[in-house]
Amino acid sequence: MPGMLGAGLSALNAANAGLITTSHNISNANTAGYSRQTALYASNFPQLSGSGFFGQGVQIQNVRREYDQFLNQNVLSAATRHQYSATYRDAVAPLDNLLSDENAGLSSALAAFFRGVNDVANNPASIPARQAMISLGDSLASRFNAMDTQLRELREQTEGQIASSVALINGYATRIAELNAQLMRSETAGPSIQANDLRDQREQLLYELGELVNVSSQEDAQGMLNVFVGSGQSLVLGTSANAFKVVPDGVDPARGIIALQTRAGDVTLPESLLNGGRLGALLGFRSEVLDRVQNELGGIAKEVSRSFNEQHRLGLDLQGNAGGDFFRDLGAVSARDAMAAFAVALTDPQAIAAADGSGGAGNNENALVLAGLQTEKVFGGTATFQSTYAQLVTFVGNKSREVQVSARAHESQLQQAKSARESLSGVNLDEEAANLIRFQQAYQAAARVMSLSGTLFDEVLSIARR
Amino acid sequence: MRVSTSMLFGMGREAIQRQSAEFANTQLQLASGKRILKPSDDPVAAARALEVSHSKGVNLQYRENQGYAQDALRRVDGVLASASELITYVRSRAVEAGNPTYTQAERTAIAADLRAQYEQLRGLANTRDAEGNYLFAGFGIDAEPFPGDIASDVATNPTGPTSYAGDGGIRRLQVSASREMPVGTPGDRIFGTAGAGVFEDMRTLIVRLESGTYDTAVDSGNAISAMDAALDVALTERASVGSRLVELDALDYASGDYDLQYAETLSRLQDLDYAEGISRFTQQQTLLEAAQQSYVRVTGLSLFNFLR
Numbered sequence: 001m002p003g004m005l006g007a008g009l010s011a012l013n014a015a016n017a018g019l020i021t022t023s024h025n026i027s028n029a030n031t032a033g034y035s036r037q038t039a040l041y042a043s044n045f046p047q048l049s050g051s052g053f054f055g056q057g058v059q060i061q062n063v064r065r066e067y068d069q070f071l072n073q074n075v076l077s078a079a080t081r082h083q084y085s086a087t088y089r090d091a092v093a094p095l096d097n098l099l100s101d102e103n104a105g106l107s108s109a110l111a112a113f114f115r116g117v118n119d120v121a122n123n124p125a126s127i128p129a130r131q132a133m134i135s136l137g138d139s140l141a142s143r144f145n146a147m148d149t150q151l152r153e154l155r156e157q158t159e160g161q162i163a164s165s166v167a168l169i170n171g172y173a174t175r176i177a178e179l180n181a182q183l184m185r186s187e188t189a190g191p192s193i194q195a196n197d198l199r200d201q202r203e204q205l206l207y208e209l210g211e212l213v214n215v216s217s218q219e220d221a222q223g224m225l226n227v228f229v230g231s232g233q234s235l236v237l238g239t240s241a242n243a244f245k246v247v248p249d250g251v252d253p254a255r256g257i258i259a260l261q262t263r264a265g266d267v268t269l270p271e272s273l274l275n276g277g278r279l280g281a282l283l284g285f286r287s288e289v290l291d292r293v294q295n296e297l298g299g300i301a302k303e304v305s306r307s308f309n310e311q312h313r314l315g316l317d318l319q320g321n322a323g324g325d326f327f328r329d330l331g332a333v334s335a336r337d338a339m340a341a342f343a344v345a346l347t348d349p350q351a352i353a354a355a356d357g358s359g360g361a362g363n364n365e366n367a368l369v370l371a372g373l374q375t376e377k378v379f380g381g382t383a384t385f386q387s388t389y390a391q392l393v394t395f396v397g398n399k400s401r402e403v404q405v406s407a408r409a410h411e412s413q414l415q416q417a418k419s420a421r422e423s424l425s426g427v428n429l430d431e432e433a434a435n436l437i438r439f440q441q442a443y444q445a446a447a448r449v450m451s452l453s454g455t456l457f458d459e460v461l462s463i464a465r466r
Numbered sequence: 467m468r469v470s471t472s473m474l475f476g477m478g479r480e481a482i483q484r485q486s487a488e489f490a491n492t493q494l495q496l497a498s499g500k501r502i503l504k505p506s507d508d509p510v511a512a513a514r515a516l517e518v519s520h521s522k523g524v525n526l527q528y529r530e531n532q533g534y535a536q537d538a539l540r541r542v543d544g545v546l547a548s549a550s551e552l553i554t555y556v557r558s559r560a561v562e563a564g565n566p567t568y569t570q571a572e573r574t575a576i577a578a579d580l581r582a583q584y585e586q587l588r589g590l591a592n593t594r595d596a597e598g599n600y601l602f603a604g605f606g607i608d609a610e611p612f613p614g615d616i617a618s619d620v621a622t623n624p625t626g627p628t629s630y631a632g633d634g635g636i637r638r639l640q641v642s643a644s645r646e647m648p649v650g651t652p653g654d655r656i657f658g659t660a661g662a663g664v665f666e667d668m669r670t671l672i673v674r675l676e677s678g679t680y681d682t683a684v685d686s687g688n689a690i691s692a693m694d695a696a697l698d699v700a701l702t703e704r705a706s707v708g709s710r711l712v713e714l715d716a717l718d719y720a721s722g723d724y725d726l727q728y729a730e731t732l733s734r735l736q737d738l739d740y741a742e743g744i745s746r747f748t749q750q751q752t753l754l755e756a757a758q759q760s761y762v763r764v765t766g767l768s769l770f771n772f773l774r
Contacts, residue, residue, distance in 0.1 A: 093506075123597065125599050360633060362604065362608075368639075390513045398509040427472070
């Protein structure tokens with residue numbers, strides 16, 4: 001019975017294929033981006049005889065990966081959103097803490113300085129009180145300087161992260177292009193018989209790319225994955241990849257802006273186009289939060305110096321000389337650099353102009369006005385130093401809260417999208433264990449068919465021997 | 467729904483992480499007693515807290531200034547009290563000198579006493595505070611407002627005795643948001659300047675007593691009314707100082723009240739409700755333990771356990 005042996009052999013091969021596929025699934029249960037595979041079977045073309053069609057066993061049609069374009073797309077866009085809000089959240093967090101911190105924020109230093117001014121108003125002739133006011137001015141200055149240092153460090157870190165994100169993006173783009181090339185070589189039978197594992201790898205790279213920046217992708221008829229950023233600028237086109245580049249900003253060379261290197265030259269990408277993923281978050285944090293905080297704190301530093309000096313110059317010092325600048329004049333310094341430049345200009349306690357125009361050691365008229373600046377609405381007549389600072393703290397707090405909330409929401413969206421994909425593509429070890437048993441039994445049964453066919457053949461041979 | 471193995475592990479891990487994060491946050495709240503650990507926990511309340519603690523600080527500054535004002539006014543009040551007593555005593559000596567039976571020797575003795583009183587009054591007018599600053603010198607607190615001595619005032623400079631060397635500056639302190647309180651008194655207001663005031667009147671009396679031509683009716687009469695006028699000046703100033711001290715008491719009471727209110731507002735904005743915090747802590751602990759146990763149970767299940 002050759003038909004029986006052939007059918008048994010095909011069944012043995014089929015069961016073997018099932019076992020290989022199951023083992024492959026088990027081995028890749030923890031591989032990121034892996035889609036479980038299933039061997040597909042079909043019965044062989046039957047043999048026609050006078051009494052009808054006799055089956056010819058089984059054939060393996062294909063090894064299919066359980067994959068759904070739509071589910072994967074959902075995971076990708078959820079990951080882009082989640083990575084954006086999570087990166088933004090982590091970037092704002094240090095500022096959130098810095099501004100409100102009793103020891104690091106501006107509030108306490110500003111209050112302490114004005115206590116010093118009040119002390120001079122209470123004891124205008126006291127050299128220790130005057131010295132204390134200068135020292136408290138120095139500590140206000142060092143608080144401004146320290147905040148500036150921290151903000152600058154934060155800016156440097158952000159620039160560094162932008163650069164490293166760009167490097168990663170380029171790495172992923174290159175590898176996707178390489179995989180495109182590899183797929184073209186591998187899928188010689190055309191896209192209908194897919195190189196499952198290579199495609200999974202490419203999908204995983206696209207996912208990791210999507211965590212960094214918002215991308216869109218399109219698979220062409222040859223199975224090439226083309227990747228676009230921004231408003232359709234191509235990052236990967238078939239087997240070639242373009243690269244992102246960080247170029248120094250014309251106005252502020254320390255600031256990196258993103259450009260895409262193409263054959264036609266560098267194309268600068270506006271930040272509004274890169275509004276997702278890690279890179280989008282870093283760019284957004286830099287322009288929406290960091291710039292504003294640095295400029296507004298600098299503005300406070302400038303205004304403290306300007307308004308205090310202006311009043312101080314109206315007074316007379318202990319020697320009866322006209323008052324000079326108490327703080328260093330920041331009129332010509334930009335808001336960005338004002339905190340670093342903030343310093344006390346006076347060193348001689350006698351030079352504090354506590355008296356008004358009529359002079360005298362006990363004259364505290366000017367010191368009273370100086371102390372009053374603490375509650376004066378010096379900012380356009382609407383806000384004090386303190387309330388301006390409080391507004392800034394609220395802004396950062398609100399922004400931080402906002403991205404925390406969206407990070408949480410995006411995280412659960414990502415979880416849901418991943419669950420949906422996993423429920424189709426993920427490996428369940430229990431299921432694989434069951435399959436293992438199933439294919440093992442199929443293998444045993446096929447082997448039994450073959451051994452029976454051998455026995456039957458022996459029967460025929462034994463007739464001849466008799 | 468089909469569940470993949472990595473999803474099973476992943477979801478359990480996520481759950482534990484989320485619970486741990488919340489648990490840790492509650493733990494921090496309990497440890498610090500604060501509901502708001504950073505502005506993003508409640509941006510509105512955090513900003514309000516910043517404003518309130520600023521107002522609290524400013525209010526505290528006013529209280530401190532009130533303390534300075536009180537010290538300064540008390541010192542002035544003390545000097546004025548002594549000066550009033552001294553003037554009253556001089557007046558009684560003037561009455562005594564008006565006794566027509568007194569001999570010149572007795573008048574000279576009174577004059578000698580008055581010379582001492584004159585120097586004592588100068589001492590009072592030149593009173594310094596703890597920092598060594600003159601109390602009655604206006605803004606020129608580093609120079610003696612009433613320099614000189616009795617001998618030269620009476621003998622070498624018969625027309626112009628002790629003159630005021632200070633100025634008319636009145637030191638003010640910010641004792642509340644809307645009140646700058648005067649705490650100094652220029653000395654000329656109380657003790658007069660060259661040619662007028664209590665020093666001049668005492669000098670005239672001493673010169674007359676020692677002249678040998680003392681007119682008991684006219685000279686004593688002049689001296690008595692002069693001392694009455696001087697006493698009037700001192701008492702008026704004292705009354706004014708007294709009313710400012712009363713005002714300070716009221717302000718102190720008010721700022722104490724504000725301080726309490728600010729503290730209450732701050733506490734309401736920032737502080738943790740411990741009953742709520744502890745019950746949340748316990749609840750989160752239970753949830754975390756449940757998440758851990760279910761993770762171990764669920765991930766421990768595998769069909770492979772039965773394949774032997």
